[in-house]
Amino acid sequence: MASNDSNQFDSTKANAEPNPCPKLRVVAKIWGPPDEKVGWISVNKPCGGSSESVAISFGEQSSSRKESYLVDYCYEQNEGNKTIYSREIKRLISPALEGHNSTIIAYGARGSGKTRVIQGSAEEPGLATLAMEEFLSMAEQNGKSITISFYEVDYQDRAFDLLTPEQPEILLFEDRGRIQFKGLSQIPVKSISEFQKLYITACAARKSVLKKGNESAIRSHMGFMVHIFSNYKSKETGYVGKMNFVDLAGYVDARRKSSDGSSLVETNKINKSIYALLHVLHALNTNESRVPYRESKLTRLLQDSLRGTSRILTVACLNPSFCQDSIYMVSLLSRTSQGIHRASINSTKRSGNLIRQVTPASHKSQMLNSVSTTANKLAGSRSNIHEKKATGVSKLATKGRKLFDEASHSAKAEKDNALSNAKNHVEPTAGVEEDISFSGPSNDVKPNPLVENDESFSDARIQADQHSVVEMDSFVESENHQEEHRSVDCSKALSIVEEGHIMDKENSSLMANEDGSPLISAQLRELSNNLKLLYYSTPLCMKIQEEGRVSSDNEVSVDIEEPKTPVTEHRVRIKDRWDITNVNSPWETFSTRSAGMKNSLVEEYLRFLNTANKEELKRLKGIGEKRATYILELREESPEPFKSLDDLKDIGLSAKQIKGMLKKEAGELFS
Ligand SMILES: Nc1ncnc2c1ncn2[C@@H]1O[C@H](COP(=O)(O)OP(=O)(O)OP(=O)(O)O)[C@@H](O)[C@H]1O
Secondary structure (H helix, E strand, C coil), rough: CCCCCCCCCCCCHHCCCCCCCCCCCEEEEEEECCCCCCCCCECCCCCCCCCCCCEEECCCCCCCCCCEEEECCCEECCCCHHHHHHHHHHHHHHHHHCCCCCEEEEECCCCHHHHHCCCCCCECCCHHHHHHHHHHHHHHHCCCEEEEEEEEECCCEEEEEEECCCEECCEEEEEECCEEEEEECCEECCHHHHHHHHHHHHHHHHHHHHHHHCCCCCCCCHHHHHHCCCCCCCCCCEEEEEEEEEEEEECCCCCCCCCCCHHHHHHHHHHHHHHHEEEEHHHHCCCCCCCHHHHHHHHHHHHHHHHCEEEEEEEECCCCCCCCCHHHHHHHHHHHHHHCCCHHHHHHHHCCCEEEEECCCCCCCCCCCCEEEECCCCCCCCCCCCCCCCCCCCCCCHHHHCCCEEEEEEHHHHHHHHHHHHHHHHHHHHHHHHHHHHHHHCCCCCCCCHHCCCCCHHHHHHHHHHHHHHHHHHEEEEEHHHHHCCCCCCHHHHHHHHHHCCCCHHHHHHHHHHCCCCCCCCCHHHHHHHHHHHHHHHHCCCCCCCCCCCCHCCECCCCCCCCCCCCCHHHHCCHHHHHCCCCHHHHHHHHHHHHHHHHHHHHHHHHHHCCCHHHHCCCCCHHHHHHHHHHHHHHHHCCCCCCCCCHHHHHHCCCCHHHHHHHHHHHHCCC
16 A cells, blocks of 8 residues: 555645644644545645644534634645654654653544554554654764663553563652653664564564453553663663653543443543543643643653653544544644643543534634534443442451452442442533533533532532542452452562662561551541441431432432431541442341441541641551652642552552551451
8 A cells, every 4th residue: 555645745834844842732634545535524724834723624514513623733644654754753853862852642533543643554654663763863873872662551550561571560650850660671772673573572462461461451552662862771871861652542432332342441441541641731731830640650651751841742643434532532632732721521421512612812813613512412321230249257357358359349339330320410411511621611511410509519529439439440450450460569569669769668567567566547546436336336327319319409418317427527428338228138238338438448548648747647557757758749749649549559559568558457447
C-alpha cells in the first residue's frame, strides 16, 4: 500500500510553520482513502496558513446540525505520518537533545488509527519510528547516546516493562523532584534496525501481558520512551532528556454494550485514565497551581515529560466511518487545548449530551453554528452483581481479618450497587453532568435530585463516596490480580530501600511487627471501639427508600428507626453501605455489615493519613520518620493525597504491605 503522504500534499501548508512552540498542541488526523471525502467530517481550514485554528465539523454534509470544534490543525487523508512528523515533531528533536522533554499522545476511539500514527506499518512508518531515525542520526553528530524503553499500562493502572521477558511491574518514586522508574528497562540503540527489532519485541510482549495477566482484558495504553544521554554509561549518569510516545487505549462509551468482550469495569477504568491525562493537560495548559499527576499511573509515568519546559502534542485520530466516540474525544481535546474550565470528569456518569460547540473568544476567526446533541438515555443498570463469598467464620478476630480477603466480593457488589444507583437516579437530562463538570456551571443541567434539599448530602460527598467505592474496587482487584498472576515480591520493594529512595526502617518494621502488638493511633483506637460497639449493638437501623431512595419531594431519607448507635455522624452519609433492608439471611446481614465496617476502617485510615501530624503518623505501623515526612510533603502538594488505599503505594508500600497493615488493624479490633 502506498504511503498516505501522497504528492497531492499542499506544499504551502507544509511550509507554513505551526504556532511557535505552544505548551500544548492539539491536532487531528483523519485516515481513509486519500481521494475520498469522508462524508461525516468536514474540515474548515483558514486561508491564511496554519497559524490559525482549524474547525472540524461532524455531521451529514447536508445537515444544518453540525457539531464543530477547534483544533490547532487537522491532517486529512492525503497528509500522512511523514507530514505530521515534519510539521509537528521534527522541531522537537533538537530541543530534546538539549534537555527539553516532549510527549506525543495519540487519542481516539477504538480502531481510529492511533497505532497507525504512533507505530506505523510496514508501508508507512509511524511518528515514533520517524523520530528515532532522526534521533539516531543527530545523536551521532552530537556525541549523544540513545536508549529506549517500552511499557504498557493496563486497565488496573499497573505499568509493565515490555523489553524484559519477565515483564516486571514498574514502580515509580520521586527522588529530588524527578520521577524514578524501578523495573523499566532501557536498552541502548544505535541503528534503526535495532530499534525496529525492539519495537516488535515490545508489541509481542504487550499481547502476552494481556493474555497472561488477564484473560478478559483487551485494552491498554502503550508507551515508548526515547532517553537521551550525553554519554551513556548507566541510567544514572549523563541524563539529558526524553521524548515520549503514547498510544492510548481507545475510548469507548461505557454505556454501550461491549462488542469486543471488554468488561464494564475495564472500560470505565480505561476511560478514567484517559480523563486523568486530559485533566493534567488541561491543568498544564491553564497554568493551574495544582496539576493532578497522581490521578493515574500513566500521568505519573509522564510527569517529567509533561511539566516545565516540556512540549506536548496530542493527535486526535478519526476513522473514516462515523464514530460518536471520536467526536467526543475531539470535543474534549479541543476544550483542553483552549483552556475551557473543567472540574472533574467521572466516567460512570457520562452523559449523552456531551457534544458542545466550542467558540472561545480567543478564536475569533471561527464563527461556528451552535449545536447540541439530543441526550441519550442512560444505559440500563448493570445487573452483574457478584455473589458474596459464603465462608463460615468461627472467631470475630478471624472475621475482622477476613474483611480484607473478602473485599473483592463485597466491594464489587457495593460498587455495582453504586453504579446502578447512580444510573437509576440520573434522569436523561441530568446526564449532562459530566459535560458541566468539564465546562463549568450551566443552566442546561438539572441538579442532581439526590442532593437537593439536603445539606448533609453534598454532591461532592456523594461523588466522593461513589468514587471511593470504585477506587476501593480498583485496589481490591489490583490486589487479587497481583496475587494470582503477578505477585509483586516484597523484597523488590525493599530493594528500592537500598537505593536510598524509600525507607527501609519503615518497611522492615512492618515485617518485624508481624506478630507483635500493634502501634495504633488514638484515632484508630477510637474507631475500633466505635466499630465494636456498632458491631454488637446496631439493629436493623437504617431505613432506606427502596426504589432510587429518593422520595417524591426530592428529599433523601436519612430516617433512623431504631435506637441510636455510637456511629459517628458521617456514617449516615454512607448509608448505602450499611443497607441491610434487602438482605435475606443472617449471613447476608452479617456480610453486609462486615463490608460496611471494612469501608469505615479504610475511610478512617485514609482520613488519618490526610490529617494527622507527624508524630501521630509515626504511631502507625509501617510509618517512620521518613515516610511521615514524605506524607506531609505530599499533603503540601495536594491537600488530600490519599483518596484510596492504592495511593499508599506513593509512599513506597506495596499492595501486599497495605493489605497487611489493614488486616492487622482489623484483627486488633477484637484482640
Ligand atoms: N492511515 C490508515 N490507512 C489505512 N488503514 C488504516 C489507517 N489507520 C488505521 N487503519 C486501519 O484501521 C484499523 C485500526 O487501526 P489502529 O490499530 O491503528 O487503530 P487503534 O486506534 O490503534 O485501535 P485500538 O483502539 O484498538 O488500539 C487497522 O486495521 C488499520 O490497518
